[in-house]
Amino acid sequence: MSLNMKDQHISICRQNDLIPNSGICAELAGKQVALFYLPDESPAIYAIDNWDPIGKANVLSRGIVGDINGQLVVSSPLYKQHFDLITGQCIEHSDVKVPVYVVELVDDCVLINQ
Amino acid sequence: MLKVVIIGNGMVGHHYVEQLAASPVAAKITVIGGEARPAYDRVHLSDYFAGSTPEDLALTTKEHYLDMGVDAHFGDMVAHIDRSNKIVITESGQAYSYDKLVLATGSYPFVPPVEGNNLPQCTVYRTIDDLGMIQAQANNAKVGVVVGGGLLGLEAANAVQNLGLETHVVEFAPGLMGVELDAGGSSMLRRKIEALGVKVHTSKATELIETNSEGKGRVVMHFADGGSLATDMIVFSAGIRPYDQLARDCGLVVGERGGIAIDQYCKTSDPSIFAIGECALFDNKIYGLVAPGYRMAEAAASQLGSEGISFLGADMSTKLKLLGVDVGSIGDAHGRQEGSVAYTFSDERIDVYKRLIVSADGKSLLGAVLVGDCSEYDTLLQYFLNGIDLPSDPETLILPTNAGGSPALGASALPLTATICSCHNVSKGDIVATMDAGFCSLAEVKSETCAASGCGGCAALLKNVVDDEMAARGLDVDTAMCEHFNFTRQEMFHIIKVETIKSFEDLLHKHGTGRGCEVCKPTAGSILASLWNDYVLEEKHVGLQDTNDTFLANMQNNGTYSVVPRIAGGEITPDKLIVLGQVAKKYQLYTKITGGQRIDLFGARLQQLPAIWQELIEAGFETGHAYGKALRTVKSCVGSTWCRYGVQDSVAMALYVENRYKGLRSPHKLKSGVSGCTRECAEAQSKDFGIIATENGWNLYVGGNGGMKPRHAELFATDLDDKTLIKYIDRFLMFYVRTADRLQRTSVWMDNLEGGLDYLKQVVIEDSLGICNDLEAQMDAVVGSYQCEWKTTIEDPEKLKRFRQFVNSDGQDKAIIFVEERGQLRPAKEEEHQKISATLD
Ligand code: SRM
Ligand SMILES: Cc1cc2nc3c(=O)[nH]c(=O)nc-3n(C[C@H](O)[C@H](O)[C@H](O)COP(=O)(O)OP(=O)(O)OC[C@H]3O[C@@H](n4cnc5c(N)ncnc54)[C@H](O)[C@@H]3O)c2cc1C
Ligand code: SF4
Ligand code: FES
Numbered sequence: 001m002s003l004n005m006k007d008q009h010i011s012i013c014r015q016n017d018l019i020p021n022s023g024i025c026a027e028l029a030g031k032q033v034a035l036f037y038l039p040d041e042s043p044a045i046y047a048i049d050n051w052d053p054i055g056k057a058n059v060l061s062r063g064i065v066g067d068i069n070g071q072l073v074v075s076s077p078l079y080k081q082h083f084d085l086i087t088g089q090c091i092e093h094s095d096v097k098v099p100v101y102v103v104e105l106v107d108d109c110v111l112i113n114q
Numbered sequence: 115m116l117k118v119v120i121i122g123n124g125m126v127g128h129h130y131v132e133q134l135a136a137s138p139v140a141a142k143i144t145v146i147g148g149e150a151r152p153a154y155d156r157v158h159l160s161d162y163f164a165g166s167t168p169e170d171l172a173l174t175t176k177e178h179y180l181d182m183g184v185d186a187h188f189g190d191m192v193a194h195i196d197r198s199n200k201i202v203i204t205e206s207g208q209a210y211s212y213d214k215l216v217l218a219t220g221s222y223p224f225v226p227p228v229e230g231n232n233l234p235q236c237t238v239y240r241t242i243d244d245l246g247m248i249q250a251q252a253n254n255a256k257v258g259v260v261v262g263g264g265l266l267g268l269e270a271a272n273a274v275q276n277l278g279l280e281t282h283v284v285e286f287a288p289g290l291m292g293v294e295l296d297a298g299g300s301s302m303l304r305r306k307i308e309a310l311g312v313k314v315h316t317s318k319a320t321e322l323i324e325t326n327s328e329g330k331g332r333v334v335m336h337f338a339d340g341g342s343l344a345t346d347m348i349v350f351s352a353g354i355r356p357y358d359q360l361a362r363d364c365g366l367v368v369g370e371r372g373g374i375a376i377d378q379y380c381k382t383s384d385p386s387i388f389a390i391g392e393c394a395l396f397d398n399k400i401y402g403l404v405a406p407g408y409r410m411a412e413a414a415a416s417q418l419g420s421e422g423i424s425f426l427g428a429d430m431s432t433k434l435k436l437l438g439v440d441v442g443s444i445g446d447a448h449g450r451q452e453g454s455v456a457y458t459f460s461d462e463r464i465d466v467y468k469r470l471i472v473s474a475d476g477k478s479l480l481g482a483v484l485v486g487d488c489s490e491y492d493t494l495l496q497y498f499l500n501g502i503d504l505p506s507d508p509e510t511l512i513l514p515t516n517a518g519g520s521p522a523l524g525a526s527a528l529p530l531t532a533t534i535c536s537c538h539n540v541s542k543g544d545i546v547a548t549m550d551a552g553f554c555s556l557a558e559v560k561s562e563t564c565a566a567s568g569c570g571g572c573a574a575l576l577k578n579v580v581d582d583e584m585a586a587r588g589l590d591v592d593t594a595m596c597e598h599f600n601f602t603r604q605e606m607f608h609i610i611k612v613e614t615i616k617s618f619e620d621l622l623h624k625h626g627t628g629r630g631c632e633v634c635k636p637t638a639g640s641i642l643a644s645l646w647n648d649y650v651l652e653e654k655h656v657g658l659q660d661t662n663d664t665f666l667a668n669m670q671n672n673g674t675y676s677v678v679p680r681i682a683g684g685e686i687t688p689d690k691l692i693v694l695g696q697v698a699k700k701y702q703l704y705t706k707i708t709g710g711q712r713i714d715l716f717g718a719r720l721q722q723l724p725a726i727w728q729e730l731i732e733a734g735f736e737t738g739h740a741y742g743k744a745l746r747t748v749k750s751c752v753g754s755t756w757c758r759y760g761v762q763d764s765v766a767m768a769l770y771v772e773n774r775y776k777g778l779r780s781p782h783k784l785k786s787g788v789s790g791c792t793r794e795c796a797e798a799q800s801k802d803f804g805i806i807a808t809e810n811g812w813n814l815y816v817g818g819n820g821g822m823k824p825r826h827a828e829l830f831a832t833d834l835d836d837k838t839l840i841k842y843i844d845r846f847l848m849f850y851v852r853t854a855d856r857l858q859r860t861s862v863w864m865d866n867l868e869g870g871l872d873y874l875k876q877v878v879i880e881d882s883l884g885i886c887n888d889l890e891a892q893m894d895a896v897v898g899s900y901q902c903e904w905k906t907t908i909e910d911p912e913k914l915k916r917f918r919q920f921v922n923s924d925g926q927d928k929a930i931i932f933v934e935e936r937g938q939l940r941p942a943k944e945e946e947h948q949k950i951s952a953t954l955d
Binding site for chain 2: 012013017019020021022024025026027032035038040041051055056057058059062063064065066067068069070072073075077078080094095
């Protein structure tokens with residue numbers, strides 16, 4: 001997986017651009033990607049789309065991260081719905097899901113698969 | 115597999131689909147909906163004009179049906195039912211065969227047969243498409259008329275008024291809501307509605323509508339009594355008629371005045387065909403409310419399995435807010451039952467009307483009417499539905515409590531059969547059973563039973579029942595903050611203080627589980643700030659803050675932020691005013707005077723915030739903490755410096771107080787006010803702590819607020835000198851910060867303090883707990899370590915890195931689009947977005 005990834009990867013930022021236990025946003029071919037850095041978890045980095053389909057604004061990177069029954073989630077800063085960091089599934093609405101992206105921390109670089 | 119075809123995808127048709135899909139019956143479900151969109155919440159249609167979108171109103175989506183394996187077709191009407199071959203054929207020519215057919219076609223608005231009723235200015239109020247037509251007619255219109263003064267007519271009038279039109283209601287009968295209300299209730303409702311600016315015309319039969327050739331209004335309505343009314347648009351809402359043509363055409367039995375006849379199993383005269391919802395006639399009655407429709411859907415769906423639930427009629431009591439007026443009607447509101455006696459209470463000062471209809475023996479409640487105040491509705495409904503014996507003096511049920519009225523019926527007095535949630539048919543027995551099965555918290559009961567997830571009207575009663583049951587089981591009412599911490603905010607505060615905990619990580623490690631969430635993180639962040647007053651954006655605290663605190667600005671609906679510099683006491687120099695104007699102009703920010711005597715600049719993009727603040731700080735501004743659960747504003751009046759009545763310098767005091775407590779993190783926001791005399795122009799008595807000047811010093815008031823539940827502050831101490839005043843406020847605030855629950859304003863906190871105001875006086879004035887030195891020292895520490903968070907932030911390049919839209923480019927968020935209105939920018943609405951992006955592409 002990670003070998004394969006290196007073939008199509010894009011280096012999107014450096015590790016020290018990330019903020020521990022919080023999110024930032026990157027632009028990727030016209031899309032907005034929310035990157036979350038959770039140094040105590042494995043993997044330590046997660047990427048989902050920045051668009052909040054319920055609040056209808058590009059804000060998910062600015063939500064609070066945490067867990068619901070062990071499931072890692074970010075809570076939208078607008079109306080507080082939770083989105084699973086691994087699957088993008090909205091916990092409150094079974095029919096709402098945001099895209100997720102494959103990311104990896106290699107050395108000091110954040111690599112993302114386009 | 116059993117082929118089930120459902121005609122009509124309204125609220126009831128959709129409920130049927132959900133019931134059937136969730137049942138063990140293996141069925142191939144096909145839905146044919148006449149409207150272009152899947153089922154939506156018709157009951158809340160009026161919310162559309164208050165900002166709800168069709169997506170907000172949606173009850174389901176095409177994708178969801180697809181996921182459920184339901185074959186759904188929209189925007190096509192069934193034109194014909196071929197009963198002998200068991201096939202339905204749609205207008206577009208599609209044919210579907212069925213084993214069982216369900217008619218859920220609902221009803222359509224009745225438009226009186228008057229000449230001119232088909233002019234383009236005439237509309238109806240039933241579907242989302244109708245709303246579009248109404249909105250289109252309302253553009254350029256000044257006056258709107260609603261024909262029909264019943265429940266739906268008044269809903270429509272609300273919509274017309276929300277659209278900003280001069281609103282008239284024209285009713286054929288002598289009173290409003292004649293079906294649900296007696297004459298007294300009806301005339302009180304009229305008074306209240308007229309006071310809101312709606313013009314009511316009763317006993318008016320419209321005879322002709324014609325295009326207007328003279329000045330005012332585009333059409334003119336002529337009435338039987340010779341009068342006329344000019345208007346720009348008309349909404350007909352004069353009753354509903356069942357959609358039963360399909361049934362008539364294929365020979366099913368229909369009622370004399372319409373409606374598809376059904377039995378208690380919701381079967382029509384053809385045993386393979388069911389009818390449910392507003393198109394169905396049971397016991398010669400059409401049920402024009404959604405709850406009975408849902409019961410029919412459940413009964414009909416159960417016939418396909420082994421259960422066989424019956425529908426035996428339904429209660430039509432209603433509680434509504436019409437044009438902001440509370441209206442309730444229970445049972446026999448008109449007192450038609452023989453021998454019934456009535457009790458009436460009416461208070462014309464506050465426009466409240468209440469009437470009870472009681473059986474001849476005085477034992478049971480037959481009906482009730484409430485206008486202007488529905489607080490007794492839940493209790494009365496329980497007496498009515500459950501045949502609970504009335505107290506010997508039933509009038510106490512509607513009298514104000516200070517006049518001998520009796521308190522609400524406790525949850526424990528309700529029988530198990532009592533319906534708690536009528537939308538989802540949940541009885542007290544269902545709740546008890548759910549709790550017996552181990553689902554004890556309110557949230558669990560809600561998600562297991564669906565109670566309180568419909569109209570929401572039963573939420574308070576549901577909580578009472580759950581709390582009461584918990585207490586009866588000897589369970590503690592659950593006070594855990596969230597799944598990560600099993601204690602209250604007060605307990606968390608205590609732990610952090612006693613153990614000198616300095617970070618969330620440490621706290622979680624020692625006392626919590628999991629990784630935290632958006633409830634416990636900001637709470638801990640706030641406590642850490644109250645106690646140690648570190649810079650909130652320090653790396654270890656950043657992830658704890660709500661977005662507003664993280665970016666030191668308030669997030670708006672489109673993801674931009676507002677900027678609120680502190681303008682202590684509302685006092686500002688002309689030079690500073692000019693700077694605000696210049697900054698707003700330069701960054702094209704929408705500018706508004708807030709309700710808190712300061713100036714808010716809206717629409718800043720994340721990446722603009724540092725530059726904006728740089729300029730503001732250079733001009734001497736500081737952050738206003740509009741984003742924090744912290745001190746907001748201290749409102750002032752101009753006081754003795756200028757005002758001929760002022761007895762103290764209220765502006766100087768407001769400035770002192772605001773500057774002293776700025777930056778103090780607290781369980782909820784804090785507001786204050788200082789008035790220069792008893793005329794109270796600063797509204798200090800509506801603040802968490804308010805100060806009013808007297809000849810001899812200051813009176814201190816505590817525990818007031820506006821907001822969702824306004825409450826006046828209570829007098830705490832009188833004629834204080836400056837020093838004592840501040841000492842008491844220090845203690846009061848710190849005691850609140852220590853002991854209040856999360857998001858609990860001072861008023862609610864005080865109400866929950868055992869001993870209330872008197873106890874608080876003992877603690878703060880008499881130091882009964884011996885903690886006052888500590889409280890003061892803690893306040894001094896917070897005051898002494900104040901920093902303007904924006905200043906700290908713009909001085910630190912590391913911190914500024916966060917204020918970039920993208921970590922890897924200087925691009926902008928293209929989804930943020932502004933349009934101009936009244937000379938300023940505002941966020942584009944969704945429809946405008948689509949138009950603008952279309953022209954950009
Ligand atoms: C800007 C302003 C409205 C305006 O255009 O005037 C405003 C705007 C907001 N108010 Fe307010 N309130 C504003 C004055 C008020 C007032 C009037 C006053 O302070 O005299 C009240 C009633 C008084 C009171 O609080 O006791 C008020 C009662 C609320 C409430 C209800 C609080 C309650 O206890 O019921 C909320 C919701 C909350 O805090 O949970 C709220 C929440 C909000 C929020 C923060 C909602 C949000 O999360 O987006 C709004 C965003 C502020 C922003 O800058 O983006 N706002 N809000 C006013 C800012 C005042 C200021 O200079 O800081
Ligand atoms: C403004 C407003 C406010 C209301 N407020 C309340 C309230 O507060 N409380 C309350 O209990 N009730 C309220 N109601 C009433 C409530 O909305 C109805 O009782 C409920 O919607 C009835 O559901 P239904 O599915 O039977 O009919 P509908 O919701 O009318 O659905 C029927 C559907 O069938 C479709 N259809 C008809 N014929 C065909 C055909 N031949 N082929 C295919 N499709 C067809 C129709 O287009 C429609 O979409 C309100 C109604 C309105 C309009
Ligand atoms: S409160 Fe008193 S001093 Fe202040 S403006 Fe009003 S009248 Fe004047
Ligand atoms: S009564 Fe409507 S949600 Fe319970």
